[in-house]
Amino acid sequence: MKNRNEVNMTQKTILRALSGERLPTPPVWMMRQAGRYLPEYRATRAQAGDFLSLCYNPELAAEVTLQPIRRYAFDAAILFADILLIPQALGLDLWFATGEGPRLSTVTSANQVAALRSTDAIHDTLNPIYETVRILSRELPRETTLIGFAGAPWTVATYMIAGRGTPDQGPAHAFKAADRAAFSALIDKITDATIEYLSAQINAGAEVVKLFDSWAGSLKGQDFDDFALTPAKRIIAALKARHPATPVIAFPREAGARYAGFARAVGADCVALDNSVSADWAAGNVQTDGCVQGNLDPRLLVTGGDTLETETRRIVTAFSGGAHIFNLGHGITPDADPDNVTRMLAAIRG
Numbered sequence: 627m628k629n630r631n632e633v634n635m636t637q638k639t640i641l642r643a644l645s646g647e648r649l650p651t652p653p654v655w656m657m658r659q660a661g662r663y664l665p666e667y668r669a670t671r672a673q674a675g676d677f678l679s680l681c682y683n684p685e686l687a688a689e690v691t692l693q694p695i696r697r698y699a700f701d702a703a704i705l706f707a708d709i710l711l712i713p714q715a716l717g718l719d720l721w722f723a724t725g726e727g728p729r730l731s732t733v734t735s736a737n738q739v740a741a742l743r744s745t746d747a748i749h750d751t752l753n754p755i756y757e758t759v760r761i762l763s764r765e766l767p768r769e770t771t772l773i774g775f776a777g778a779p780w781t782v783a784t785y786m787i788a789g790r791g792t793p794d795q796g797p798a799h800a801f802k803a804a805d806r807a808a809f810s811a812l813i814d815k816i817t818d819a820t821i822e823y824l825s826a827q828i829n830a831g832a833e834v835v836k837l838f839d840s841w842a843g844s845l846k847g848q849d850f851d852d853f854a855l856t857p858a859k860r861i862i863a864a865l866k867a868r869h870p871a872t873p874v875i876a877f878p879r880e881a882g883a884r885y886a887g888f889a890r891a892v893g894a895d896c897v898a899l900d901n902s903v904s905a906d907w908a909a910g911n912v913q914t915d916g917c918v919q920g921n922l923d924p925r926l927l928v929t930g931g932d933t934l935e936t937e938t939r940r941i942v943t944a945f946s947g948g949a950h951i952f953n954l955g956h957g958i959t960p961d962a963d964p965d966n967v968t969r970m971l972a973a974i975r976g
């Protein structure tokens with residue numbers, strides 16, 4: 627029997643858009659589509675205990691990945707995991723303080739960078755994630771594309787250096803300024819681990835991978851080249867050498883003008899846009915390079931109303947001249963109304 631990667635691959639709408647095809651109706655999925663806005667997610671998460679137990683429980687992680695597919699028939703499912711599992715696999719402590727977000731032990735010196743676990747050892751921690759991918763690969767509807775992901779090195783480094791999320795990535799910028807060589811060694815280490823992690827996800831059945839550089843917008847000038855562009859280019863080149871048929875989506879969030887030419891510079895098949903750039907500007911300056919993904923303001927899924935529908939249609943129209951995957955500009959928030967997702971989909975699919 628053929629596996630689902632070989633069957634009808636070219637007919638999956640997400641893969642067609644990623645190959646540069648303009649479709650009459652854009653395929654759609656949402657960042658954080660498995661999440662706290664869904665009552666069924668909250669129930670499964672309560673069953674798992676805490677968030678990390680959910681990530682490392684393949685049956686339950688697959689279940690929450692499938693929930694938004696059952697409810698909304700999105701064109702893609704994204705593996706349920708987190709970008710902070712890589713720091714944990716490299717030897718840092720990771721925990722989620724209730725109501726406070728992630729906490730990690732920190733890396734702030736050359737010695738601590740050198741003491742991180744070897745890249746080969748990450749699979750000891752991450753094997754359950756590959757099992758989640760294998761389950762999803764069997765259980766997803768045939769028309770649904772399975773997306774794997776990882777954090778981009780800069781974004782992951784910001785959490786490893788600060789030990790938590792930070793509004794301005796101050797600690798990471800300070801480490802970079804104090805010891806650029808040690809900081810670069812950390813970026814290289816995460817880059818190597820990310821290549822192995824994403825490659826293993828692809829081997830387990832991920833059909834597309836996405837690189838989340840959520841804090842790319844705080845890198846300016848040469849720093850953007852050195853720590854957003856160069857690591858993404860290295861990861862994508864290594865993945866393309868091993869898995870030439872697997873498309874890659876890059877998300878350098880809040881890159882602004884630097885979105886132009888980014889996909890080509892890093893070798894990505896698609897660039898995901900946040901909602902701080904206008905769809906009309908991006909159609910003229912980014913989509914000219916190939917497929918784009920985005921970029922509805924996630925707040926509209928909280929506020930709803932006519933604005934949700936007109937903005938959704940405006941984005942569909944703005945990108946209708948080329949390849950487009952409809953998505954949000956950032957993750958859906960816990961206070962979003964699940965019925966507003968249905969309204970958004972009706973406005974896209976008609």
Ligand code: 1CP
Nearest residue numbers: 657658659660661677704706707708709727791838840957
């Ligand atoms: O309480 C809960 O259930 C935890 C909330 C949550 C969820 C649902 C976290 C903690 N992570 C996730 C899942 C997750 N994270 C996915 C799953 C797939 C999906 O999209 O449905 C993905 C792709 C991520 C990626 C992720 N984690 C990013 C990059 C994307 C982005 O949002 O910018 C980042 C920055 C993280 C770190 C993280 N994990 C969780 C939180 C609350 C945070 C942000 C912490 C902070 O910056 O303060």
